Amino acid sequence: MGKKFQIPEWAFEFHGHECPFMPIGYRMGILALQKLEVERCKDHELHVFSEMGIGHPQGCMQDGIMAATGATFGKGMIDKLFYGKVAATFWYPGKKGAYRIFLRNEFQDKLAPHEFFSYRKKGIEPSLIPVEVRRDIVDIVLNASDDELFSVTFLPDFEYQPAKGSFAKAKCEACGEYVFERYLRVKNGKIVCLTCSGHQPDEKVFYYPVILS
Numbered sequence: 221m222g223k224k225f226q227i228p229e230w231a232f233e234f235h236g237h238e239c240p241f242m243p244i245g246y247r248m249g250i251l252a253l254q255k256l257e258v259e260r261c262k263d264h265e266l267h268v269f270s271e272m273g274i275g276h277p278q279g280c281m282q283d284g285i286m287a288a289t290g291a292t293f294g295k296g297m298i299d300k301l302f303y304g305k306v307a308a309t310f311w312y313p314g315k316k317g318a319y320r321i322f323l324r325n326e327f328q329d330k331l332a333p334h335e336f337f338s339y340r341k342k343g344i345e346p347s348l349i350p351v352e353v354r355r356d357i358v359d360i361v362l363n364a365s366d367d368e369l370f371s372v373t374f375l376p377d378f379e380y381q382p383a384k385g386s387f388a389k390a391k392c393e394a395c396g397e398y399v400f401e402r403y404l405r406v407k408n409g410k411i412v413c414l415t416c417s418g419h420q421p422d423e424k425v426f427y428y429p430v431i432l433s
């Protein structure tokens with residue numbers, strides 16, 4: 221067995237509970253930084269395309285990815301693709317291509333019979349699972365090798381153009397609230413916000429800028 225991987229305590233505090241997936245995501249993020257040969261991001265460098273969806277616990281991994289890489293949701297550096305797969309692609313400006321990292325089926329199968337999941341399947345939340353059970357499954361993750369956990373694929377042709385940041389905004393001519401320009405719409409000759417345009421919450425938002433000047 222190799223050296224036990226270390227995850228800073230603040231990452232567990234940030235995530236809120238001890239589960240196996242935040243640590244898996246943390247390790248995936250560190251591996252991505254190593255593959256790309258870059259440091260943890262301070263600003264808006266790395267971009268992550270997470271294939272995870274909703275309603276499966278592996279989504280916790282995304283908190284680990286954020287903690288390890290600094291590519292946070294708030295800075296707009298994670299896009300969710302909703303494929304329902306335990307994988308993410310990591311792109312960094314100025315680097316050729318990107319790396320896709322997948323949590324191996326074999327490792328997913330190795331974790332599945334753990335007692336942690338018997339509690340989860342009974343609807344017991346991770347923070348209410350006995351501490352020794354939680355620590356045991358986290359240790360399985362921390363003691364595994366990168367190779368046991370992940371398959372890594374280099375995507376040489378991957379290209380990405382991040383959205384250009386803009387402070388341009390206007391007041392909606394119906395409700396009066398400020399709106400950033402790419403979310404403005406024209407309705408009956410007025411510049412309005414999405415809600416005042418009659419947009420339904422489940423409709424996909426297409427980003428076409430209304431040119432303000």
Ligand SMILES: [Zn+2]
Nearest residue numbers: 239241242280
């Ligand atoms: Zn979790």
Ligand SMILES: [Zn+2]
Nearest residue numbers: 392395413416
């Ligand atoms: Zn409005």
